[in-house]
Amino acid sequence: MPTPPDPAVLYPDVAACGSLAAALRTAAEGRLDAVPVRSSDLVHAVVPSTLPHREPLKISAWSYERVWSIRGTEPFQSLALIDGRTDDLAEIASAALAWHDGASLNDIRRAAPFVHVTGRFEVPDHDPARLTESEWQSLRLEAAEMEYDWHETYQALIEAAYAEPVLRALYPFTSHWALRFSTTTRPRLTVVGPYLAAKSDGTYGAGGSIANEDLGVFTTAKEAVALAVHHLPSGLAPVALGG
Numbered sequence: 001m002p003t004p005p006d007p008a009v010l011y012p013d014v015a016a017c018g019s020l021a022a023a024l025r026t027a028a029e030g031r032l033d034a035v036p037v038r039s040s041d042l043v044h045a046v047v048p049s050t051l052p053h054r055e056p057l058k059i060s061a062w063s064y065e066r067v068w069s070i071r072g073t074e075p076f077q078s079l080a081l082i083d084g085r086t087d088d089l090a091e092i093a094s095a096a097l098a099w100h101d102g103a104s105l106n107d108i109r110r111a112a113p114f115v116h117v118t119g120r121f122e123v124p125d126h127d128p129a130r131l132t133e134s135e136w137q138s139l140r141l142e143a144a145e146m147e148y149d150w151h152e153t154y155q156a157l158i159e160a161a162y163a164e165p166v167l168r169a170l171y172p173f174t175s176h177w178a179l180r181f182s183t184t185t186r187p188r189l190t191v192v193g194p195y196l197a198a199k200s201d202g203t204y205g206a207g208g209s210i211a212n213e214d215l216g217v218f219t220t221a222k223e224a225v226a227l228a229v230h231h232l233p234s235g236l237a238p239v240a241l242g243g
Contacts, residue, residue, distance in 0.1 A: 004063035007042040011061060013089075020045040020061065028093035035100050047096040053124040054081075057099040059092060068092050070115070072099055072108075076126050076243065077186040079118075079138075081105055086114035118142075128239045131185045132171045136162055139172055139179075153221075154198040160221035161196065166229055171239050181228075184242035193232045196224050 008015035017023040021039030024047075025032045032047075039045035043061040057072045062085075069085040070092065082105055086092060095112035105122070109115040119141030123130045140162060143155040154177065161167045161179060170181040173189060178197040182189040194215050197205045204224035205213040215231065218224040 007061065007063075010066050011042055014042050014061070020059065023089060024059070024093045024096060027089040028097060031097050032093060032100075035097065037096070047100050049100050049102060051102045051122075051124075053122055054099065054102075057096055059096065070095055074120075074122060076123075077131070079120060079135075079186065081120050081122065082108060082115050082117055084112075084114045084116045086112075088114070126241060126243075128171075128185050128241050131241075132169070132239050135172055135185075136168065139174070150198060150200050150202070153200075153202050153204070156221040157196060157198045157204060157224065160225045161228070164225050164229055166232065166236075167225065169239065170236070171242075181232075182239075182242070183236060184240050186242055188242035190242065192236065194228050196228055 014020055014023040017026055019039045020042055021037040024037055024045060035047060037045055037047050045059045046056040047059065048056045053074055055073045055075050055078070057070055060069050062069065067085050067087050068089065070083060071080055072082040073080050084095070091112045091114050095108055095115050098108040098111040103111065105117050109117055119138035120134045121137065123134060139158050143151070143158040146154060148154070157179060161172070167181060170183065170192065171185050171189070173180055173182060173186070178195040180191055180195050181193050183192050184190040194206050194208055199205055204218045204221055206215040206218070206224050206227050207213045208215065215227055218227065
């Protein structure tokens, strides 16, 4: 891989300001002057939020082309609530200000249209049922937005699993695009039942471990989901916090 150019070459306006934090304040035309943006270099900055259930917004400059990306997470699971990328530093500044001021996730997107809302919603009290619901919403949105050739197969799997009440009550997560279930939330998952995977040929595999289809291959998502339900232990308690 070629050596990336000096950041000052890609970002001469940032270099002229001395840091990405200073450049953000300039781009915001004074709106960020009272916000403690932290940065000591040309390519990274973090912007805190007035809301305690938001981690500081991370802003990073790309190494090989003039683009900035953002990632805004919640502190309990460190999962993204918003992300996105743009070549417009003024838009980054608008998103950063909205994040800092405690605007809703959708209002942040309205303030800076490049922002992508992941589907997760904020759960300040860490209620495990709400965290589970939030993660299902994120998985469903991710599946709907996918552009891979097999996205329809994957989306059908996610929707079929969500439609099954006993699986919908479990905390969902994916590993190598295989759908799995847990009786606890992140950050400490407690895996239960088999994995389910959408395959590139339009079928669905199920097994006790990733890449092991020992429980079968099915032609429909509904069949694979029924298999997963059958292999769940009985008497599962409600999802608990995994921290």
